[in-house]
Amino acid sequence: MSELGEFLRSRRDRLTPADAGLTRAGERRRVPGLRREELAQLAGVSVTYYTRLEQGQSRNASDAVLDALARVLRLSDDEHAHLRVLARPARALRRTNRPQRLRAGTALVLNAVRDMPAFVLGRRTDILAWNRLGHALIAPHLDFDAPSRGGAARPTMARLIVLDTYTRDLYVHWRRKLEDLVSYLRLVSAQHPDDAALTSLIGELCVKSEDFSSVWARHGVRDCGPGIREYRHPLVGELTFTEEIMRLQDDPGQRLVVLATEPGSPTAERLALLASLHATAARACVPSEAASTHPAITPAEHQAG
Template sequence: MTELGEFLRSRRARLTPADAGLSRPGDRRRVPGLRREELAQLAGVSVTYYTRLEQGQSRNASDAVLDSLARVLLLSDDEQAHMRSLARPARAARRSTRPERVRPAILQLIGTMRDVPALVLGRRTDVLAWNRLGHALIASHLDFAAPSQCATRPNMARLILLDAHTRDLYVHWRRKVEDVVSYLRLASGQHPDDAALTSLIGELCVNSADFASTWARHGVRDCGPGRREFRHPLVGELSLAEEILRLQDDPGQRLVLLTPEPGSTSAERLALLASLHAPAPADCVASPTGSIPVPAPAGSTAAVSAPVPR
């Protein structure tokens, strides 16, 4: 079965006949969810046409058909966008094999954020850059300069699913897993020709039963703002608002910022963490980019730069 077929089938299975207004007394089913013919009827298409669509034999579904299916299946906006990506896969473009890089202006921006953990993630959840406090919060057990090694730089999905330190860091780890898997499912539909992304998903399916079982549920959701609870080994529990900003001029890249409630215990503990990892005079933002001076905050002599890759 095709990716589109598996997705449609998973969405059919999660709906009950009552959800679609089809509940009848004594209706007993061997499998849950809507039958193909019921979905086709409610969407206003023939069973034959819908079956061909689910089997990947039709690549010309109209907007009206896709809108009707989304309405009947109660799809979210992200799920509807994912269905469209699968129903109308873009012609594979020649993708550059060069590693994703962060623009100097973004490096300067996160370098000036001394009191806010900041990371830049690529479309495959690779860590493209982090500031000193972002590293201290998320991955202090890794080398600060790790993002500068393009071939082996940290990947957040891999850390969350396969790294014991990161698993302990997130108080609600399973919720974080759901978020990561749902994002990767969305990204895989948007970039079906991305071999590195496909390889990452395959690796996680093989090495993490939690990833494999969550992936099989076909959840689809883009990353969005929320609140994260951390259990940091040095400063204890932190509750931080997570804001995710998409970089308009760098498709697929996201700036992640984590901030505490002013005056809260979390703010005090984050300040303590910042003091424990105070920047040295030649501190830097870790990223695979050439040396970029960043102005130090007022009253400070610390400079920020990005290391030159080897």
């Protein structure tokens, strides 16, 4: 079955006949979700046409048909947009998969965020850069300059969240974070069907993690958005942030993520302790003449294939 067909079927399966007002007294059904013919009737299209669409044999669905299907299936805005991309592969924007670079201006902004963890992510969740607290929170076991190495040496949030024991254990609600990650990767993979590196990343995670594979099979679709994130740090304990995500207009696919907290809050106090511990550890690992400064984030060499 095509990607479009799998997505539509997953959405039919989650919508019960009662949701659509189709329940009849005493009726027995082999499947809990909507049948193809029921969805077609509710959307005002022929069963033959809908079947061809679900099988990937119709590549020119109108806005009216897709809007009707989205209405009946109760799709979210992100799911509705995803449906349009899948239903029109010939019209879908073939976005150039240029190397993702950290611009000088973005590096300056990231360096200016000193009291909160922050990092810049690429479309594949590549970590293009992080500030001192972002590194101390998310992956202190990696080198601070790891994002600048590019290629396979650059860390990605997806691999850290799914495969890295340290980062995985940070999240109080790891399962929720996993579902958010998978839903985002579903969305972006449809937008960039020719991105071989993204396809490879998803395949790797499906093979190496049963948890990822099982959530991927549900076809959840959702873009990244702000929310509350809770962490359990091994050195300073419980941390609660408001995760703010700012999309960089001049760098499509890039996002500046800031984990914000109120000044004077318990989380702010624990962050200050974490910053002190991290700085002490950093000074112990470098020559004394370099211990007074922390390497600044620069745009040089920040690029991914």
